[in-house]
Amino acid sequence: MNVARLLLPAIRWDAESGFEGYRETIERGLELGVGGFILFGGEANAVRALTDELHRRSLHPLLIASDLERGAGQQFRGATPLPPAAALGWLDDQALTERAGELTAREARALGVNWIYAPVADVDLEPENPIIGVRAFGSRPEGVARHVAAWVRGCARGGALSCAKHFPGHGRTVGDSHIERPAVHASREELEEDLEPFRAGIAAGVDSLMTAHVVYPALDGAGPATLSAPILEGLLRREMGFGGLVVTDAIIMEGMTEGGSEAAASVQALAAGCDLLLYPQDNDAVIAEVQAAVEDGRLPRERIAEALGRIAAAAERVAGPVDAEWGADEDRRWALEIAVKSLRACRGEPRLPAGRVRIEEVEDDGGGPWPPYPRLAFPAALRAAGVEIADDGEPIVALYSDIRAWKGRPGISAAAQERVRAITAQHPDATVILFSHPRLAADIPTAKNLLAGWGGEAIMQEAAVAWLTGRHGGMVGLAGGLDR
Known part of the structure; x- marks a missing residue:
């Protein structure tokens, strides 16, 4: 049972050194057998060279992910950038949104990226929200739901895995979960508005969901959604019927760790129902803590086996190179x-x-x-x-x-x-x-x-x-x- 496959470390582009500044992360990740990587930035040709190397050298199919809410050009120079989701939502043409998802996926696959952290399924319900805003398709749940479903359909046609985020909804917060742990004090009935786009994404076949490092007392007051079995196993899996991958938002964020260690929080996230741990800073420490938790019974082996099975199945679906162009x-x-x-x-x-x-x-x-x-x-x-x-x-x-x-x-x-x-x-x-x-x-x-x-x-x-x-x-x- 290789628990390293539960991790997706980050690789960032630097204008002077390219990706070589993360060579130690790359080598150690491949040695450990991580499940994949998340990429930030880079020249398109250099991205393709890197992903070719990663896919070739890995002993198992990799998930190579990136935040491409605004098209592949949001991260990768030379690929096509797109307007923010709010601009697409305001135009309110589902065909445009579907084409945006397809174009993003097609160019991502051409660059060797097979998992796209989009669409944003949050509803822009709080004008004082410091982190969602124009990243959402709009402020009306039914409209956001239509465009989330359209983007998911387009992404599938383009050949990449989609990821609706941030479950069960980050649109009401007045805090940024990168720097604090926000709470949403809405009733269970009110939260149905937040859930509507996620339900639409699931119905459209979304491949994965990303969790919110946000507390929802009406659902579970004990901690953020990322660490909540009632939210992930109860609401998402049993009530909403979602069977795909669940990935944490970045585990370096304060909303998840709240001053504690990322290793301890990672064990909690896996126990709650997350399948993948995004952006660990200390891979070895997280792996050691997860292995110890499996051995001492804090993490049931069946839970880890379930997560590893979902990871392997998803990676197999998008394995292999794709011959396509970018930036046409x-x-x-x-x-x-x-x-x-x-x-x-x-x-x-x-x-x-x-x-x-x-x-x-x-x-x-x-x-x-x-x-x-x-x-x-x-x-x-x-x-x-x-x-x-x-x-x-x-x-x-x-x-x-x-x-x-x-x-x-x-x-x-x-x-x-x-x-x-x-x-x-x-x-x-x-x-x-x-x-x-x-x-x-x-x-x-x-x-x-x-x-x-x-x-x-x-x-x-x-x-x-x-x-x-x-x-x-x-x-x-x-x-x-x-x-x-």
Whole structure:
């Protein structure tokens, strides 16, 4: 019984060393026989080279996963990026969402990634939520359910495993489970709204679910869903009839460990019904603790055998290489078109100045261990459209205020609001582009001409320029090459 197969360590791309900075993780993981890896970032060709190596050297089929909520281009440079789920939900065309799932899966498989941590099945029920926001398809459970099911169907057609998250719903929290353990004090009846998209995903054939490091007293007040047998075995398995894989959210997150050890929390998660442990920092310590728990009876052998059986079956279904392309012009053009369609003119008549343009960048995405998306695509797309950028030009405001892990807050900060007020006081007709949820328009009332773009990634920066200039087809090569 190889308990190492219950683990999925992380491998991160570094601009200077590529994946070699994680060579020790790679070698030790393969030696131990882990169940797979989760990948963050990288040049598409380098990703394919790495996954080829991992699949070739492993003694068993691997699950290679990645967070691709916004298309394969969200992580892998050269693949096609997509708008946030909220933009797709606002367009409310299930065919578009299904195609988004299929495209994401097809490109992922072409790169050797066979397990996609999407779609987000949370409902955007709490505007003060610091971690969900535009990651969700919307605020209406029935609408989110339709799009979750559509994305799952598309992902299956594209050949990858799907993963609905974060069960039983992270949409009501006002805390970020990366940095704390939030609680949702909704009644069991109210939580049916949160569960509706997960039920739809299960009905559509979703392959796996990711747990939320969130406490739901109405379901089990003893701990977060990740560590709760009443939620995972009782609600998910028995009541909802789900038989696929259950993976933890990252076990490095405070919502799971709450100051304790990841090894001890991992034993609790497996006992509660989780099948895979995502993103351990100390593989050997987790493995040792799990083995000890099996030997002393804290973890029944049948529970581990069940988990290992599900892992092996899932990995077998997506084993083997796939001959497909990524980053095709046709796919990028389609992605840009839907990104442009999703933009919302929230106020006035957003437009470019007639002459030279000065970009007033308002950065509101600080916080956390990882930098925000680069802000290179917006000026690059303007120049590609023939716009002259100069320090003495008329201002256009680019306000970046995205939902980000570890940021710890939603909304636009007071400092960023004041910066926009100062600019619009001097230039009342200046166009403000809000790279965030359109509802945040209320935070910047002095912006007379306001365009909302859902998120700050490259494709949305490029889409804003395409919308302002009417040039929807001439900037296809930019999106996806500048995000990371």
